[in-house]
Amino acid sequence: MKTALITGANRGIGFELARQLKSRGYRVIAVCRNDSPELKALDVEIETGVDVTSGESLNGLAERLRGTRLDLLINNAGLLKSSSMAGIEDEIDDWRAQFEVNSLAPIRVTSALRNHLNEGSKVIIITSRMGSISDNTSGGQYAYRMSKAAVNIAGVSLAHDLKERGIAVGLLHPGYVRTGMTGNTGHIDPEEAAAGLIERIDELNMDRTGSFRHANGEDLPW
Ligand SMILES: NC(=O)c1ccc[n+]([C@@H]2O[C@H](COP(=O)([O-])OP(=O)(O)OC[C@H]3O[C@@H](n4cnc5c(N)ncnc54)[C@H](OP(=O)(O)O)[C@@H]3O)[C@@H](O)[C@H]2O)c1
Numbered sequence: 100m101k102t103a104l105i106t107g108a109n110r111g112i113g114f115e116l117a118r119q120l121k122s123r124g125y126r127v128i129a130v131c132r133n134d135s136p137e138l139k140a141l142d143v144e145i146e147t148g149v150d151v152t153s154g155e156s157l158n159g160l161a162e163r164l165r166g167t168r169l170d171l172l173i174n175n176a177g178l179l180k181s182s183s184m185a186g187i188e189d190e191i192d193d194w195r196a197q198f199e200v201n202s203l204a205p206i207r208v209t210s211a212l213r214n215h216l217n218e219g220s221k222v223i224i225i226t227s228r229m230g231s232i233s234d235n236t237s238g239g240q241y242a243y244r245m246s247k248a249a250v251n252i253a254g255v256s257l258a259h260d261l262k263e264r265g266i267a268v269g270l271l272h273p274g275y276v277r278t279g280m281t282g283n284t285g286h287i288d289p290e291e292a293a294a295g296l297i298e299r300i301d302e303l304n305m306d307r308t309g310s311f312r313h314a315n316g317e318d319l320p321w
Contacts, residue, residue: 104128104169106151106208107176108143109135111278112225115293116173117143123297125171130160151176151204157211169215171300174205175225179280182242194242201246206253218265221303224254225296228272228313233320251311251321258309267308271299274314 103120107113108129117129118141127143134147146163150156151174178200180193187194205224216222228234230247251270258268273292277285295314303310311319 100124100126101170102126102128102167103171103173104130104164104212105173105175106130106149106204108145109133109138111280112273112276112289112292112296113173113175114138115289116175116296117141119290119293119297120171128164128167128169130176151208152199154207154211157207161211161215164212164215167215168217169212169220171221171223172209172212172216173223173225173300174208175223176204177201177225177227177280179240179243182240184241187241190242194245197242197246198249201243202249202253205250206257209257216261216264216266220266221300222257222261222266222268223296223300223303224250224257224268224270225273226250226254226270226311228319231311231320254311255309262305262308265305267303267305269300269303269307270309270311271296272311272313272319 103125105113105116108117109131117127121127121143129138129143130146130149132150134145146160149160178197182190182194209222227247229244230251254268254270273296274287275285276292277283277288292314299312313319
């Protein structure tokens with residue numbers, strides 16, 4: 100049985116990834132700060148109390164999972180807070196928080212769990228096309244865009260660093276999805292986003308490591 104660990108699994112896209120991977124027969128380790136009734140009803144393993152911005156929290160998680168090999172590590176937890184050029188001084192804590200969650204945490208989580216990965220494991224970072232420089236045709240959302248652009252380049256470094264261990268890294272954009280993050284506006288529901296993400300995860304291999312793709316199968320520009 101394959102094992103998948105997903106951060107931010109209590110709601111939104113992360114919850115739906117947990118639900119669909121469970122129904123595909125994975126052993127699912129759902130990581131969150133607080134669980135939810137929906138997650139509890141899924142019959143997956145739940146690791147609560149894990150803040151992805153806390154090294155202590157992540158080391159505790161790695162310790163509790165000692166001996167568990169992860170076939171799939173999905174860095175899904177994310178944060179969007181609106182930000183503007185004129186507002187930076189008033190919003191500076193929110194800007195920093197987005198870097199903590201969106202840019203630093205995927206690397207901190209992957210580093211903490213690196214000894215749980217083996218040849219054939221896959222590391223996924225749920226990023227956003229809002230972190231694409233060439234796709235930025237409308238401006239605004241400085242902190243979120245910057246934090247996702249930063250995680251994109253970090254994901255490429257991870258792909259290089261993990262290549263010799265035979266571990267593939269994928270940077271995936273889920274689409275514009277109706278979740279708490281978007282105030283339930285968007286083009287698709289989490290069910291469709293997660294289904295597309297899982298198809299892209301299935302396609303990920305060492306030839307595609309370090310790629311930036313949309314859940315719908317498009318390759319995205321940096
Ligand atoms: N929705 C979209 O249209 C869209 C588009 C592009 C990319 N994305 C990306 O997709 C991913 C999932 O987004 P979503 O739409 O499902 O968002 P969401 O519904 O707002 O869920 C965000 C998840 O991240 C968790 N999280 C945030 N900060 C955390 C922290 N410090 N420690 C642990 N968990 C933390 C949240 O946990 P709590 O419940 O504890 O807050 C929640 O489980 C994110 O990386 C997001 O940037 C989403």
